[in-house]
Amino acid sequence: xTKIIRCLAGIFAASAMLFPASAPAQDKTLxxxxxxxxxxxxxxxxPQFKKDTGFSIAGQYGAVGxxxxxxxxxxxxxxxxLTTTVLDRLAKDKLLQRGEYRNVGWxxxxxxxxxxxxxxxxxxxxSLRSAxxxxxxxxxxxxxxxxAGIHLMKVLAELNIAGNVKDRIREYPAGRIAMKNLAASPxxxxxxxxxxxxxxxxxxxxxxGTLPKGFDLSSMYAAAVPAKAENAAxxxxxxxxxxxDAQRSLRDSKGFAAQx
Numbered sequence: 001x002t003k004i005i006r007c008l009a010g011i012f013a014a015s016a017m018l019f020p021a022s023a024p025a026q027d028k029t030l031x032x033x034x035x036x037x038x039x040x041x042x043x044x045x046x047p048q049f050k051k052d053t054g055f056s057i058a059g060q061y062g063a064v065g066x067x068x069x070x071x072x073x074x075x076x077x078x079x080x081x082l083t084t085t086v087l088d089r090l091a092k093d094k095l096l097q098r099g100e101y102r103n104v105g106w107x108x109x110x111x112x113x114x115x116x117x118x119x120x121x122x123x124x125x126x127s128l129r130s131a132x133x134x135x136x137x138x139x140x141x142x143x144x145x146x147x148a149g150i151h152l153m154k155v156l157a158e159l160n161i162a163g164n165v166k167d168r169i170r171e172y173p174a175g176r177i178a179m180k181n182l183a184a185s186p187x188x189x190x191x192x193x194x195x196x197x198x199x200x201x202x203x204x205x206x207x208x209g210t211l212p213k214g215f216d217l218s219s220m221y222a223a224a225v226p227a228k229a230e231n232a233a234x235x236x237x238x239x240x241x242x243x244x245d246a247q248r249s250l251r252d253s254k255g256f257a258a259q260x
Contacts, residue, residue: 027231028054028055029055029056029057029058030057030078030079031076031077031078031230031231032057032058032060032077032078032079032080032081032238033059033067033070033071033079033080033081034059034061034067034081035061035063035067035081035082035083035146035221036062036063036174036175036177036195036198037147037175037195037219037221037255038081038197038221039061039198040197040201041104041242041254042059042081042242044250045241045242045247048241049237049241052241053234053237055234055238057238061174061176062142062173062174063141063142063145063147063149063173064082064083064145064146064147065144065145066146066173067082068080068082068086068090071090071095071226072090072093072095076230077226077228077229078225078229078231078232078234078235079223079225079226079229079238080096080223080224080226081104081221081223081224082221082222082224083147083219083221083222084101084103084219084222090226091224094227095226096225096226097227097229097232099224099225101222101223102223102224102240102243103220103221103222104220104221104223104243104251104256105220105221105257105258106218106256106257106260107196107197107218107220107221107255107256107257108195108196108210108211108217108218108255108257109147109148109151109152109193109194109195109196109211109217109218110193110194110195110196110207110208110209110210110211111128111131111192111208111209111211112179112182112191112192112199112202112206112207112208113182113190113192113205113208114183114206115183115204115206117189117206119208120134122209122212123209125159125214125215127212128155128159128212128215129161131191132159132161133161133164133165134191135187135189135191136168136187136189136190137170137185137187137189137190137191138165138168138169138170138190138191138192138193139170139179139181139182139185139191139194140169140170140172140192140193140194141171141172141173141174141177141178141195142171142172142173142174146175147195147219148193148194148195148217149171149175149194152193152194155211155215159215170185174198175198176194176198176201178192178194179192179194179198179205180202182205183204183205184204192205193211196210196255197254197255197256198255199255200253201254201255218257218260220260221256223238223239223242224239225239
């Protein structure tokens with residue numbers, strides 16, 4: 001019996017040498033941390049990217065500050081798409097690979113209403129103040145870590161109405177979520193404000209316009225590869241795709257502008 005067992009063991013060992021176990025399959029998922037402004041653009045390009053590279057995209061989207069904090073906290077990421085202001089801070093902390101960012105485009109902060117609501121005037125300080133004061137509910141993205149949310153709280157303070165409207169503010173983790181809730185609001189009068197890219201892709205809301213001069217904000221979004229990216233080569237390919245001239249019309253349709 002012992003001889004048989006030894007014989008079988010020898011056969012298995014020889015087989016292992018002749019037919020080694022297959023190497024584990026490469027993880028073909030690209031992990032992304034992105035501001036909500038770029039979510040729709042990335043999602044639209046995902047099928048083409050998978051066809052070209054074989055990589056699927058797993059994205060987390062939200063306020064740029066929250067996404068930056070995730071990277072600082074060790075969250076896995078092969079590519080990040082955030083404002084250049086935030087990317088500069090991450091680069092200073094040596095959390096990005098060396099190299100230039102790939103600029104995706106300028107994004108403005110704007111005002112929205114539900115699709116069937118009248119469009120208010122917002123072309124100067126007085127009309128913007130009146131539009132906010134007339135609303136029963138005001139939908140905003142995260143006012144502590146999103147680019148638009150932080151700015152809009154400053155705008156309300158500069159208009160001297162922050163105290164008047166604080167109980168009407170409905171705050172959400174990202175602008176796209178805020179706009180979805182604006183679309184569903186049962187309030188008699190509702191208004192929202194976030195980045196243009198999050199307004200134009202949300203069914204049920206309409207873009208009123210960008211904030212008037214003196215209250216306006218434009219932010220450049222760019223793609224960068226984190227220092228600890230596990231799929232850096234594929235991430236660079238997606239970065240190139242997001243910024244490619246061939247995608248200019250798509251970026252335009254999503255609310256990204258080539259110039260400030």
